[in-house]
Amino acid sequence: MEEEVRIGVYVCHCGLNIAQTVDCAEVAEYASTLPNVVVAKENMYSCADPGQIQIKEDIKEYNLNRVVVAACSVKMHGPTFMNVCEEAGLNPYLFEMVNIREHCSWVHMQDKDGATRKAKDQIRMAVERIQYNRPLQDRLVPVNRKALVIGGGVAGLQCALDIAEGGYPVYLVDKQPYLGGMAVGMDRLFDNMERVSCVVNPLIMKVINHPLIHVYTSCEVENITGYVGNFHVSLKVTPRKVNENCNACGLCTEACPIQAKNEFDRGLSERRAIYLPHPQAIPYLYYIDKELCDGCGACVEICPQKAIELDMEEIEESIDVGTIVVAIGAQPYCPPEGNRWGYDGAGDIFTAPELERMLHPMGPTKGRPLRRTDGQMPSSIAFIQCVGSRDPQENPWCSRICCMNTIKEALIIKYRFPSIKISVYHNDIRLYKKNHEDAYRLARDWGVIFMRSQVEKVVEKDGTLEVRAHDAIIGETTSQEVDMVVLATGLVRSDDAQRYQDMLKIPSSADGFMLEAHPKLKPLETAIDGVMLAGLCQFPKDVGDAILQASGSAAKCLGLLSKDQIKLDAIISTIDQEKCTGCLVCVKRCPFSAIVTDEVEIEGKKRKRARVIEASCKGCGVCAARCKQKAVEAQGFTDDQIFAQIDAALEENPEDKILALVCHW
Amino acid sequence: MILRAFEKGAPLVMVGGCHPPGDCHYINGNIQCEEMINKLKEKVLPEKGIDPERLRLEWISSAEGAVFQKVMKEMSEQLDKMKKVVGK
Numbered sequence: 001m002e003e004e005v006r007i008g009v010y011v012c013h014c015g016l017n018i019a020q021t022v023d024c025a026e027v028a029e030y031a032s033t034l035p036n037v038v039v040a041k042e043n044m045y046s047c048a049d050p051g052q053i054q055i056k057e058d059i060k061e062y063n064l065n066r067v068v069v070a071a072c073s074v075k076m077h078g079p080t081f082m083n084v085c086e087e088a089g090l091n092p093y094l095f096e097m098v099n100i101r102e103h104c105s106w107v108h109m110q111d112k113d114g115a116t117r118k119a120k121d122q123i124r125m126a127v128e129r130i131q132y133n134r135p136l137q138d139r140l141v142p143v144n145r146k147a148l149v150i151g152g153g154v155a156g157l158q159c160a161l162d163i164a165e166g167g168y169p170v171y172l173v174d175k176q177p178y179l180g181g182m183a184v185g186m187d188r189l190f191d192n193m194e195r196v197s198c199v200v201n202p203l204i205m206k207v208i209n210h211p212l213i214h215v216y217t218s219c220e221v222e223n224i225t226g227y228v229g230n231f232h233v234s235l236k237v238t239p240r241k242v243n244e245n246c247n248a249c250g251l252c253t254e255a256c257p258i259q260a261k262n263e264f265d266r267g268l269s270e271r272r273a274i275y276l277p278h279p280q281a282i283p284y285l286y287y288i289d290k291e292l293c294d295g296c297g298a299c300v301e302i303c304p305q306k307a308i309e310l311d312m313e314e315i316e317e318s319i320d321v322g323t324i325v326v327a328i329g330a331q332p333y334c335p336p337e338g339n340r341w342g343y344d345g346a347g348d349i350f351t352a353p354e355l356e357r358m359l360h361p362m363g364p365t366k367g368r369p370l371r372r373t374d375g376q377m378p379s380s381i382a383f384i385q386c387v388g389s390r391d392p393q394e395n396p397w398c399s400r401i402c403c404m405n406t407i408k409e410a411l412i413i414k415y416r417f418p419s420i421k422i423s424v425y426h427n428d429i430r431l432y433k434k435n436h437e438d439a440y441r442l443a444r445d446w447g448v449i450f451m452r453s454q455v456e457k458v459v460e461k462d463g464t465l466e467v468r469a470h471d472a473i474i475g476e477t478t479s480q481e482v483d484m485v486v487l488a489t490g491l492v493r494s495d496d497a498q499r500y501q502d503m504l505k506i507p508s509s510a511d512g513f514m515l516e517a518h519p520k521l522k523p524l525e526t527a528i529d530g531v532m533l534a535g536l537c538q539f540p541k542d543v544g545d546a547i548l549q550a551s552g553s554a555a556k557c558l559g560l561l562s563k564d565q566i567k568l569d570a571i572i573s574t575i576d577q578e579k580c581t582g583c584l585v586c587v588k589r590c591p592f593s594a595i596v597t598d599e600v601e602i603e604g605k606k607r608k609r610a611r612v613i614e615a616s617c618k619g620c621g622v623c624a625a626r627c628k629q630k631a632v633e634a635q636g637f638t639d640d641q642i643f644a645q646i647d648a649a650l651e652e653n654p655e656d657k658i659l660a661l662v663c664h665w
Numbered sequence: 666m667i668l669r670a671f672e673k674g675a676p677l678v679m680v681g682g683c684h685p686p687g688d689c690h691y692i693n694g695n696i697q698c699e700e701m702i703n704k705l706k707e708k709v710l711p712e713k714g715i716d717p718e719r720l721r722l723e724w725i726s727s728a729e730g731a732v733f734q735k736v737m738k739e740m741s742e743q744l745d746k747m748k749k750v751v752g753k
Contacts, residue, residue, distance in 0.1 A: 501728045591692035620691030654674030658740050662681035665690040
């Protein structure tokens, strides 16, 4: 005889996250009236020790054989409570989690009664479903002990290096034909004014020379499939069309007839179709822009090294890795047409990245800030802070780097050209790290004027720029004429972000940046097991913080890679060969070729029967949905379980409800 | 399961998965799902006298909270309209 089902239900307040919208006491009281519920309680924080201990004690005291926790997302604390059950001697699959936070209290904050009703419905669904839960066993799968790091900026470089230093092979992929990302476009770093090339180039060299790191430049990740420990990645390498014989003499560039804007210099200079990506590029090899090149062959003729191969072909490669770090960076905010600062990419209003290139000794103006209109040095420059940041209408976040960057650029200009007058219009100066205050003080000592003013408009007038602002201290509108305006533009998500997020199923936070698994507890991981974040793709940060996060993510990867095997859940299909009639629809339909055909003898005759290969099954349930004989069961998602949920959901007022069946993944 | 939901009185049913082709964790699970939903909409539901408009298939990945919100708002409006018709 089946043992009697004895359910414990725990309703979590999550502080006020749930309790301020859902009446948890009423919900727990209601839960105690549901069939087979032996005990129902509220917890302030179910996930904290007291909550966990309570569940463990109750399992023993009330002899519970099922546990339902109504709290946050199963993605967040499912494993916590499964572990609690296991420690109390209960099979972890005899546990169900109900998400009354993200699925209820957070989305129905304006409707307390409705939210409380919905929470009751959700718990009733779980209580009905859990009656049919059966104990299941986790599977062990081997880990492919290699890592993929996407993005070769400082974060990606440091991360790849740390993983390789830990002893595991790393593939490092960057879409650009050079390594170093956004940082290598800068001259110096705040606050000690170190040259970027002195910081980043040694890091790049360590990576390139590391025997365990395989670097791919001008390479895109085409697709990623698989799961933690076993990701399959397809790469596409765009042909450089210049081989390693290139000694960067530059004759080819002189011969090339095709001109284009140099995007590395933010359009402030020109380049040819064959070009050195930037003056200190690593690898130090020329590169052919295949979109522009018409194959005229002028470069091939002139190249003394015979380094140019116009017929070099695209390479497609597949690699298998156990863990992935996304470090694809972010991009500078570009003021849209008709912006109030008057930026149009033509006049003497510049963005911070444009000025950054001008201040680089190997940049388009060889380290001098020159006006676009007349090529002259300005006698005065106004910086405008928070352009594309801290604006509730557009980008509400603080981009965190712009205050530092402005003070750095102001100091560089003051050091080189002390006579240029510099003023900074800001909302607040946000400098919060070691030694930052010293640099700020130095800038003031050198005569940089900081004004807490909101810029209303920049107007061009006879070759000068009038900055009109509202001064927050004196409460009046001010006006100043300057020769050059620099917009301290913030950072926004990369144009590539969505593609990677779709590929890997990484959610975004409201600001569009990639969402970490938990802001406090799991700032490096994503909701997807085995996928970590590093650098600007997660949120704007300076080089130091990017490196810090990269090393942290590398440690997370090393933790995974140090194991031979990892546990995978037991959510897979099983086939009852007694019920199977050998139609083999499941074999045909299985997306993972995880079902094979057995020949079995039944009543003296040879028959075909389907069987699941457990290690290959991903638990999609396609087979279970297709099987007309109901011989296939998707464990953890059986018909009994789901029907019980549907029935419970529609038990009261079905006419008011929309039922959504959404993919478990 | 969809039929069970209609049988139990659900006015509207939504089925959600990630964007085809290729964006499915289960390779082509979403395409297989679409095939089965199409069959339901074209044949099974009309035979049972259920308006196929009451079933909606949407591709919404877990990275697209805003799309889910939009679809739910639309379905909620659809439900309000249906109720008005029944009310008359």
